[in-house]
Amino acid sequence: AQSVTQLGSHVSVSEGALVLLRCNYSSSVPPYLFWYVQYPNQGLQLLLKYTSAATLVKGINGFEAEFKKSETSFHLTKPSAHMSDAAEYFCAAHNFGNEKLTFGTGTRLTIIP
Amino acid sequence: ETGVTQSPTHLIKTRGQQVTLRCSSQSGHNTVSWYQQALGQGPQFIFQYYREEENGRGNFPPRFSGLQFPNYSSELNVNALELDDSALYLCASSPAPGTTSNEQFFGPGTRLTVL
Numbered sequence: 170a171q172s173v174t175q176l177g178s179h180v181s182v183s184e185g186a187l188v189l190l191r192c193n194y195s196s197s198v199p200p201y202l203f204w205y206v207q208y209p210n211q212g213l214q215l216l217l218k219y220t221s222a223a224t225l226v227k228g229i230n231g232f233e234a235e236f237k238k239s240e241t242s243f244h245l246t247k248p249s250a251h252m253s254d255a256a257e258y259f260c261a262a263h264n265f266g267n268e269k270l271t272f273g274t275g276t277r278l279t280i281i282p
Numbered sequence: 283e284t285g286v287t288q289s290p291t292h293l294i295k296t297r298g299q300q301v302t303l304r305c306s307s308q309s310g311h312n313t314v315s316w317y318q319q320a321l322g323q324g325p326q327f328i329f330q331y332y333r334e335e336e337n338g339r340g341n342f343p344p345r346f347s348g349l350q351f352p353n354y355s356s357e358l359n360v361n362a363l364e365l366d367d368s369a370l371y372l373c374a375s376s377p378a379p380g381t382t383s384n385e386q387f388f389g390p391g392t393r394l395t396v397l
Contacts, residue, residue: 173324210393212286212390212391259325261324268330268338274323274324
């Protein structure tokens with residue numbers, strides 16, 4: 170069964186610094202991959218998705234992620250952190266033919282002024 | 283275009299009671315999925331409904347049940363509530379299963395507290 174691992178439950182970066190949030194999937198067949206953001210007391214908002222087209226995916230709010238099959242990874246980056254980026258970030262995988270999204274446990278991003 | 287809506291926003295129940303949560307899917311979507319997000323965890327798949335039929339189920343007991351209506355809105359019912367059922371319940375809608383990417387659009391969630 171598919172599993173998604175997010176390394177680092179908490180990440181702190183200074184405002185203006187690079188943001189790097191890590192995500193690895195387990196399946197031998199590359200799934201579709203998603204990054205969602207969750208602000209306090211809110212639902213999930215899609216940041217970006219990989220669907221087997223370009224391996225470098227650009228999303229909203231300046232985020233991007235690179236799919237690397239050899240590393241079974243889909244890490245999320247942003248060149249310059251902003252205070253408004255403070256939130257919980259979830260990586261999720263969907264294997265075609267399966268109805269569900271499998272989520273990682275999330276990474277809480279804190280921005281230091 | 284109307285997004286996914288859920289009601290109620292918050293709910294407090296006592297152990298053993300029953301609860302019904304409601305979800306309206308995004309316009310044009312005929313598939314609804316339900317997820318449970320415990321505090322500090324990622325969402326866990328409960329089940330999915332497509333054209334009023336259950337189309338897949340996660341590792342949840344039968345006391346978690348659902349319905350989908352002809353207008354594609356959905357209900358999640360939980361019987362015999364337990365303390366561990368306290369969580370944020372998220373509804374997500376999507377186009378028909380089998381379409382590419384299965385992008386799911388989430389509602390704001392219902393926060394259920396079981397005392």
